[in-house]
Structure formats: structure tokens, C-alpha cells
Amino acid sequence: MASENIIAALDIGTTKICALVGEMDEEGRIYVIGHGLASADGLRRGVVVDMEKAVKSITRAIEDAQLVSGTEIDSVTVGIAGEHIRSINSHGVVAVSRSDNEITTGDVKRAIEAAKTVAIPVDREIIHVIPQQFSVDDQSGIKDPVGMSGVRLEVEAHIVTASVTTAKNIYRALERCHLDVDHVVLEGLALSHALLAEAESEIGVIVVDIGGDITNLAVFYDGAIRHTGVVSLGEKNVTNDIAIGLRTALKHAEELKQTYGAALASLVDPEEMIPVPAADGTVGKEVSRHVLASIIEPRTEEILSLVIREIKRANIGDLLAGGLILTGGGSLLPGTVELAEQLFDMPVKLGQLTNIDHTPDELQDGRFTAAHGLLIYGFQNEPHQTGHRGQVKSLLKRFENWISKQF
């Protein structure tokens, strides 16, 4: 625990905030050593709408994670998502600088800078510039051009931007919680770190995260992220439909969905009856489980159809031989995979956490994929030599430091 190789991740979702503390051992294995959860009060669709409440929610999640892990969190890798995110594919070209034509890391950096010079409106800030492939003179499809020889270096890059105001409000909320930011990471990108084997991102996959207010999607092929998008519907819309359809309170609708719900009505026994509390909580009527599923199915179908529309719009359907990977709270509903299989002309499976060696059982479902991905991203994008990290200090280490200062 005295290791400095400990970092924290913060997933600010539309329903819940999840803080994770992870430790990496010498072999690069990652263990989740603490977590904290809080409901996402003060946030709507990933945007801060009430600063005081947002600060309280984040603080609660962070404090719990500190307590469980016995660490003090000073900084986090934070996720960003929502309708304010835009992504474009861009192109940069530079002349190779060395007289012997050997390509250096400096050339690569300049090419990426050139790709960034696309017109970005002043109200947007760049979150990621992700190189997809390089070309050297007329040879394309190069992953790492450093050390190769050529006169012209080109890069294809995926550029992700966020609304400046929205991003600033997230930074401000973190500042108010006394947290520095290690990285700001697009949630869709984080998901890939937690779910995808390298081979899958090579052959082409789409990851779909059905959350509370929104559904995030990210497309990978040839080993890089190619497209990201957001559908403005999620599981809260499903719960709303249940509350209206069965004339009950949202709280009861949510419970019914989680206990008896299914996304495909044909999977459910029409004879099975379930109790529906009246809106005031008193004993209400009974309805068949089939009726509940018949409310859930069309809304889930709508969400998935909007994902299909996005894939069609981006013209990438033919490139996704690896199929679709489902995650997020919506993936917990039985029948979602089967429904998606009917709608998409490709294989569908539930996401399984990868690249994490240990995490508590209660964090292993789709709601926590993004948080784990942020943690992995944080580890992969920090220098692994100790001495630089230490934003999350073990209390033991702090105590040692304090002792050494006293004497």
C-alpha cells in the first residue's frame, strides 16, 4: 500500500458518480482497491446544472473511495460525455525535417499539430487528438512512422471537442472538491480500454453504452477509434414509459424494471403476473410481466435504432466485423442482447471487463465499465516510473513523509 503507483478515476454519469482507486503492481496488473458511489445530483445529461449539489455528490463518492482504499485522492482521471461532444476526422501534412529524411517524434508531433489546425469554433475545446494512421510519401496504413524514411509525413486523426462552458463547469466542480485533473477522457474512448482486446479493435467493433439519460457509442477499426456519437435517450426514458404506462411512481417503475423487466417481450411468460404499486405506494393492481416487457421493448428498440442511424450516417457498417458490444446500465436488462441481434445485422455480446485483475463483485456489471476504463487510461497515460505519480497518496506514505519532516 505504500506504493506510489496508485491513481483515481471519476466517472460522472447521468445517474451516478463513481470514484475508483486503483493500484498497479510491478507486473502491470491493476487492482481496484477502493470505490465510492453517489447519485448524480446537480447534473443533467452530463452537464453541471447545480454547482453546490454537484460538488456534494462528487465529494461523497471521493470520500467513500478514500475511506475504503485508505488513500487520499488529490487528482483524478475524469470522464466527459454528453450531447455537447463532437468528433471529426482530420488530416495533417508536414515535410520531414531531417536532411537524411529519417522521421523523428518531432515530425510526428508537428503532423498531429497540423491536423489540429482545422477550424474549431471558439466555444469548443479539443479533448483528444487520436492518430488513426500515418502515411509516409505514398505508403499509407502506418501505425508508427518514427525511424522510417521519407520526405512527406501525413496523419489521419480523430479530433474530439467539447463545449468550453460545459467542460469548464466540470473543472470548476472538481476544483471546488480540491481535485486536480490528470486527464479528461471521452467516455467512449475509456470504454474501449476496459472492454476491447486488441484484435477486436483491429477487425472493427462498435461499443454501445446505454446509460441513464444518454447512450454513448464508439466505433473502432484498424486498431483506432474512428467515430464517436451520442444518442439522447437512455434508461430513464424506459423508466418514464413504465411509470406512465402502468400509472405508478418513477421509484416503483424503476424497481419493477430492475426486478421483472425484459427488453424483449417474446422472452417473457405471458401468464406470469407481477404486483404494481399505485402511485401513492399502496397496493395496486397486478399486470402480466409481458405487459411490462411490451413497454420496455419499443423504447429499447428506439434507442438501438438511433444507434443504427448513426452508424448509417457515418457509413461504417461494413467495417464492423467484430460486431456490437453492449454495456451500461441498460445492458443489465435481460433480452437486450437478443433484441439488438434482431435489429443489427451483426453479432452482439455483453461487454466483459478486461485489463483489470481485481475489482469487487458489485462493480463488475455494465454500469461501471466507463469508470474502469478511465482508471486503465490513467495508468496507461502516466509515466510508470514512481516519483511522478503520487497524486493519490497512500495514507501510510503521507504518514512517513510527515514523520521524516518532523525529525
Ligand SMILES: Nc1ncnc2c1ncn2[C@@H]1O[C@H](COP(=O)(O)OP(=O)(O)OP(=O)(O)O)[C@@H](O)[C@H]1O
Ligand atoms: N438491473 C437493471 N436492469 C435494468 N436497468 C438497470 C438496472 N440497473 C440499472 N439500470 C438502469 O441503468 C441506468 C443507469 O445506467 P448507468 O449507471 O450506466 O448510467 P450512468 O453512467 O449514470 O449514465 P450515463 O452513462 O448515461 O452518463 C438507470 O437509468 C437504471 O434504470
Ligand SMILES: [Mg+2]
Ligand atoms: Mg455511464
